[in-house]
Amino acid sequence: MTQSARLLIATMLQPGGDTGVQTHFNLLASYARAQKFPVQICTPFDVSRYLRKVPGALTRVLRPLSREWAALWYRWADRLCLSFVLRRALRRSNAGAVTVYAQDPLSASAALDLRKAFPRVRVVMVAHYNISEAYEQNLMGNTTEDGLLYRNLLRREAKVLPQLDGLVFPSDFLRQQVTARVPEINRIPVRVIPNFAPAVVADPTQPLEGDLISIGTLEPRKNQGFLIRVLAEANALGYRYRLTLVGRGPSMAEFAALAQALGVGQQVRFLGRVERAAKLLPRHRVYVHAALTETFGIVLVEAMSCGLPILAAPVGGIPEVFRNEEEGLYADLGSPRRTAECLIRLLESPDFYAICARSAKETYERRFSPEVVAPQWLRMLLEEEHDSSQAVGSAKGLGQTDTPSKRIVAS
Numbered sequence: 001m002t003q004s005a006r007l008l009i010a011t012m013l014q015p016g017g018d019t020g021v022q023t024h025f026n027l028l029a030s031y032a033r034a035q036k037f038p039v040q041i042c043t044p045f046d047v048s049r050y051l052r053k054v055p056g057a058l059t060r061v062l063r064p065l066s067r068e069w070a071a072l073w074y075r076w077a078d079r080l081c082l083s084f085v086l087r088r089a090l091r092r093s094n095a096g097a098v099t100v101y102a103q104d105p106l107s108a109s110a111a112l113d114l115r116k117a118f119p120r121v122r123v124v125m126v127a128h129y130n131i132s133e134a135y136e137q138n139l140m141g142n143t144t145e146d147g148l149l150y151r152n153l154l155r156r157e158a159k160v161l162p163q164l165d166g167l168v169f170p171s172d173f174l175r176q177q178v179t180a181r182v183p184e185i186n187r188i189p190v191r192v193i194p195n196f197a198p199a200v201v202a203d204p205t206q207p208l209e210g211d212l213i214s215i216g217t218l219e220p221r222k223n224q225g226f227l228i229r230v231l232a233e234a235n236a237l238g239y240r241y242r243l244t245l246v247g248r249g250p251s252m253a254e255f256a257a258l259a260q261a262l263g264v265g266q267q268v269r270f271l272g273r274v275e276r277a278a279k280l281l282p283r284h285r286v287y288v289h290a291a292l293t294e295t296f297g298i299v300l301v302e303a304m305s306c307g308l309p310i311l312a313a314p315v316g317g318i319p320e321v322f323r324n325e326e327e328g329l330y331a332d333l334g335s336p337r338r339t340a341e342c343l344i345r346l347l348e349s350p351d352f353y354a355i356c357a358r359s360a361k362e363t364y365e366r367r368f369s370p371e372v373v374a375p376q377w378l379r380m381l382l383e384e385e386h387d388s389s390q391a392v393g394s395a396k397g398l399g400q401t402d403t404p405s406k407r408i409v410a411s
């Protein structure tokens with residue numbers, strides 16, 4: 001790693017936004033710049049604004065006819081635009097070695113295509129998706145398990161990942177999922193490093209605004225409707241709590257109707273998208289999360305940073321973030337009643353609540369703070385050695401090293 005190394009973050013998303021992916025690469029870029037490493041975020045939106053109108057216009061025409069074809073077209077156009085932006089950035093760069101840090105397989109494929117023209121380009125990808133991109137698109141209703149988009153996403157993943165110079169997973173859960181589909185990744189350096197987030201500082205002058213808060217896109221996978229059912233069950237048990245839902249999405253109207261139907265409409269606030277939504281966390285007592293699956297969940301870390309106990313199901317990589325009876329309690333997604341009982345125990349037992357709150361903050365500081373985790377990400381991204389022995393050796397100190405054939409490092 002040298003001061004002359006350059007980092008290009010390749011993503012299909014605009015930098016402005018509050019998804020977990022955007023939070024991740026913006027935090028990493030800020031940390032790298034603070035360490036005096038030149039960083040540029042490259043997106044398809046960096047082309048001419050007139051050119052950007054074309055993909056969107058045609059997508060709007062195609063979508064009523066076929067959501068699948070609309071998504072395929074938009075992805076193709078985005079990849080073309082990103083390739084142009086990356087090529088321009090690489091030509092302007094005076095640095096010898098360049099690391100392109102891709103946030104998804106499509107961005108990675110655009111970067112890999114440029115390696116012939118720019119041989120000193122190193123392409124590293126992080127897998128943010130839940131289970132797979134195909135799974136996510138199926139859940140969103142854009143494809144089916146035998147659909148063209150579904151097959152296209154799995155094919156691209158299988159083609160792109162083994163060509164990478166490095167692959168990072170924020171949880172071992174996702175590493176196992178992807179390795180089962182694409183065992184060829186055992187031939188490249190693979191690392192497991194958790195996400196990080198800056199501490200959310202509570203303002204003691206701000207009053208509580210509610211009991212429970214959940215931040216995320218309102219969609220089937222995030223499953224916020226389950227939280228509304230938990231509120232109704234708590235009411236039936238004699239406990240009335242207030243829930244704040246932050247975010248917008250396709251399920252917003254459905255969830256609002258559900259709240260009214262269950263008689264808890266006055267207890268649920270739908271705030272929509274809120275800039276820097278994490279600032280709302282200290283104004284609540286518990287962070288609740290009902291996702292059907294979650295690779296990691298940066299917002300869980302943000303909540304723990306300000307001492308909020310967590311109530312979430314042990315799905316996906318969530319058990320790698322917090323422990324039952326320690327930083328909070330595990331929810332049962334199959335039973336709103338049992339989850340309501342867990343919530344009541346957490347909120348109505350001051351001693352237990354205090355233990356969970358203290359443990360959440362301590363776990364954040366020990367495992368997820370930028371001071372602990374960010375150097376691991378930057379060290380991995382800017383590592384210039386390409387042979388396998390150097391790749392494994394350079395990873396020592398980040399965590400435990402697996403066998404050389406797998407080259408897995410878990411922090």
